[in-house]
Amino acid sequence: MKIYAAAILSSLASAVVAFENTVPCLMWSPKDYLTHVAGQQFVVENEAAVSTIWSSLSSDICDANVVAIIDQPGIHLNDLSRSDSFTAIKQYRKDAVTRTEVEYIADHVNVNNLANLIAQECEGSIVYGDHLSNGDNEAPTVAVLSLPNAEDTDALQQNDAKVDAFIQSVQEHATDNYAVIYTSSSAKKSPSHMRKRSVLQRRAPPAEKSRPIFAKYQLFSPAVFMTFAIAFIVIAIVSVGLTWLTGIQTPIRFEGKPKKN
Known part of the structure; x- marks a missing residue:
């Protein structure tokens, strides 16, 4: 189940990147x-x-x-x-x-x-x-x-x-x-590409090392949030479907036809 969910998440992330560029x-x-x-x-x-x-x-x-x-x-x-x-x-x-x-x-x-x-x-x-x-x-x-x-x-x-x-x-x-x-002869570049920075975009000066990591860096972009949102929906639907399928049980025995008096 975890491998299947990871595969879905990876596919969705790749699709977002593909459409973005x-x-x-x-x-x-x-x-x-x-x-x-x-x-x-x-x-x-x-x-x-x-x-x-x-x-x-x-x-x-x-x-x-x-x-x-x-x-x-x-x-x-x-x-x-x-x-x-x-x-x-x-x-x-x-x-x-x-x-x-x-x-x-x-x-x-x-x-x-x-x-x-x-x-x-x-x-x-x-x-x-x-x-x-x-x-x-x-x-x-x-x-x-x-x-x-x-x-x-x-x-x-x-x-x-x-x-x-x-x-x-x-x-x-x-x-x-x-x-x-x-x-267009060139795709739109993301802010990180335009500023030639790493994927983690700085939000605070380097001197403020004591601040929490979420205050200094932007760790999530709109594309990442969209990927997670879609992934959670898909995983939830798949989980419910698999739960229903695994919960199906065949009867142990079958009742015979009622005898006529």
Whole structure:
């Protein structure tokens, strides 16, 4: 029983870490340039990220005038639902004819490889920033916008405004014949990684050695608390089920049929 509980706890902890170090990929278009990938695994490995995104584009993607790739480092899927700093992005996705997403990609997406793949497959060109030239091109232009890493709400709002201006530039160049890929070249780092500290985050100066350990260190993070909470629920359900199963007893003897007088 203890081994089974430890295995459950370890699996849950691994799942929390796996989802924490992921990035999303949101795609939308005013035309039918996107498709849903059937059988997609829940967390896409980093090595398969570019091919998975390419598979999410329809076979007609090379008919687009512009394929816009937006790189927002340090973004997680939860940020998009919890923050109000993505007004323009949410509105563009809402107004799009087709939209799809790869919710969890491990670690990061290689944006340069993705841009090169699309340009190679469609025999198009790559431009960086909003340097789009007017004119009719048979092959699509892959426009890459790299945003600065945003660590607070104000920075995210500024980046959202840059995305808005970038897509407006794309619309001026391609009207409604374009597709947008919004993803991240690096996963969001936890506070301990950003400060290059150990897993035990300091809460008190080193001189205060006499203080209790819980006053000097943060030993539990929200992810750890969530893991323990889920583990306790699962272990409780499994324990009750095993108790019921082991409590089942077969009768020692069976009563015979009553004799007729």
